[in-house]
Amino acid sequence: MNEDYAATSPAAPLLALRRRVLFANSFVILIGATIGTTLATQLQGTSKPLVLIGFVVTGLLLSVAINFALLKLALHPLHRLRETMRLVQAGDMSRQAPVTGQDADADQLAIAFNTMLAAIDELGRSRASQILHAQEQERKRIARELHDETSQVLTSLLISLKLLEEEVGDDGARERIADTRALAHQTLRAVRSLSIDLRPSALDDLGLLPALRWYIKEFQNKCGIEVEFCTSGLKERLSPEMETATYRIVQEALTNIAKHAHARHVSISADEDGALLRVRVRDDGRGFDAQAVLRTPWQDRGLGLAGMLERASLLDGSVQIASQPGAGTTIDVTLPLARDPRRPAAAGAMSSPALADDPVSILAESTML
Numbered sequence: 001m002n003e004d005y006a007a008t009s010p011a012a013p014l015l016a017l018r019r020r021v022l023f024a025n026s027f028v029i030l031i032g033a034t035i036g037t038t039l040a041t042q043l044q045g046t047s048k049p050l051v052l053i054g055f056v057v058t059g060l061l062l063s064v065a066i067n068f069a070l071l072k073l074a075l076h077p078l079h080r081l082r083e084t085m086r087l088v089q090a091g092d093m094s095r096q097a098p099v100t101g102q103d104a105d106a107d108q109l110a111i112a113f114n115t116m117l118a119a120i121d122e123l124g125r126s127r128a129s130q131i132l133h134a135q136e137q138e139r140k141r142i143a144r145e146l147h148d149e150t151s152q153v154l155t156s157l158l159i160s161l162k163l164l165e166e167e168v169g170d171d172g173a174r175e176r177i178a179d180t181r182a183l184a185h186q187t188l189r190a191v192r193s194l195s196i197d198l199r200p201s202a203l204d205d206l207g208l209l210p211a212l213r214w215y216i217k218e219f220q221n222k223c224g225i226e227v228e229f230c231t232s233g234l235k236e237r238l239s240p241e242m243e244t245a246t247y248r249i250v251q252e253a254l255t256n257i258a259k260h261a262h263a264r265h266v267s268i269s270a271d272e273d274g275a276l277l278r279v280r281v282r283d284d285g286r287g288f289d290a291q292a293v294l295r296t297p298w299q300d301r302g303l304g305l306a307g308m309l310e311r312a313s314l315l316d317g318s319v320q321i322a323s324q325p326g327a328g329t330t331i332d333v334t335l336p337l338a339r340d341p342r343r344p345a346a347a348g349a350m351s352s353p354a355l356a357d358d359p360v361s362i363l364a365e366s367t368m369l
Contacts, residue, residue, distance in 0.1 A: 028063045032055075078109075081109060099111060129314050140199040144199075146195040161180060203243060211247055212247060225265070238277070241338070242335060246279060248311055252305075255304065257281075260285075275337050276334055282330045287325050318334050
């Protein structure tokens with residue numbers, strides 16, 4: 001047990017290095033003593049002191065050179081490990097400490113460091129997944145409360161105002177009631193839109209494609225940007241995590257387009273390519289310097305872009321962004337397919353780009369007639 005501890009502890013390379021330095025210096029001293037004794041017994045005359053001094057200086061220089069070379073060779077794996085640690089500290093978590101096989105002790109340190117990095121990465125992924133899951137659950141709860149409580153109260157208010165308007169005979173009062181009813185209807189539409197943005201029920205009930213079609217329709221009506229959406233494959237429901245991540249990535253991409261791109265046309269494609277899901281979002285907006293943005297630390301890229309990259313990374317996928325000023329932006333998302341056998345196929349659940357309005361909205365629309 002003590003030997004195992006010594007092999008994996010930080011002091012182990014120092015002990016091994018101490019043995020090497022001791023052996024090398026002992027060898028130099030032995031050779032020097034042997035040659036020095038020989039010279040001292042065989043040399044005679046006035047040249048003897050000069051020869052001995054030259055021998056001593058030469059021995060010292062040789063000892064220094066041997067120790068320098070030995071230390072440089074022995075500490076080289078540690079220097080490489082230190083450089084890797086510096087890069088990791090700077091934020092490059094993809095680095096791995098090299099295991100060279102030249103020094104067992106340094107290799108033990110490198111293996112321990114790589115194991116620690118893997119544990120930190122796994123812990124970070126787990127925490128990020130839990131945070132995103134908690135966010136989605138909270139979004140779902142708030143969306144359900146807005147739909148089931150606030151929307152129903154506003155619908156009841158619209159019905160009451162409609163009945164009151166029919167009973168009032170004064171034209172001025174009827175006009176004020178109509179204005180109030182229009183304001184209540186506008187509030188109901190805003191609450192419904194907020195509820196859908198938080199968590200569309202279609203994503204849970206019908207699947208990814210119907211939810212995207214509904215969101216794209218709403219996006220076009222709200223922003224006035226033409227969106228072309230086409231799909232290939234995807235005849236079965238995906239896992240809930242994959243559907244949520246894909247929906248949020250597309251949603252964030254369209255939000256960024258509406259805020260920053262000043263685009264007139266957007267094309268979105270979602271294709272099943274073997275064991276991969278490929279999603280592409282392309283716009284004809286003003287673009288940006290994608291390489292400069294991607295070189296910045298992730299916390300400075302903006303929450304939208306960071307969220308897209310984080311969601312794809314948690315599913316072992318990737319997000320590639322290609323953009324130049326004045327040339328538009330293309331976002332390519334690649335995710336390994338994950339089916340959900342418990343859910344029925346949903347590709348044919350909707351043939352049109354829109355979903356039917358929910359009952360609350362239908363009833364609200366009828367009160368405006």
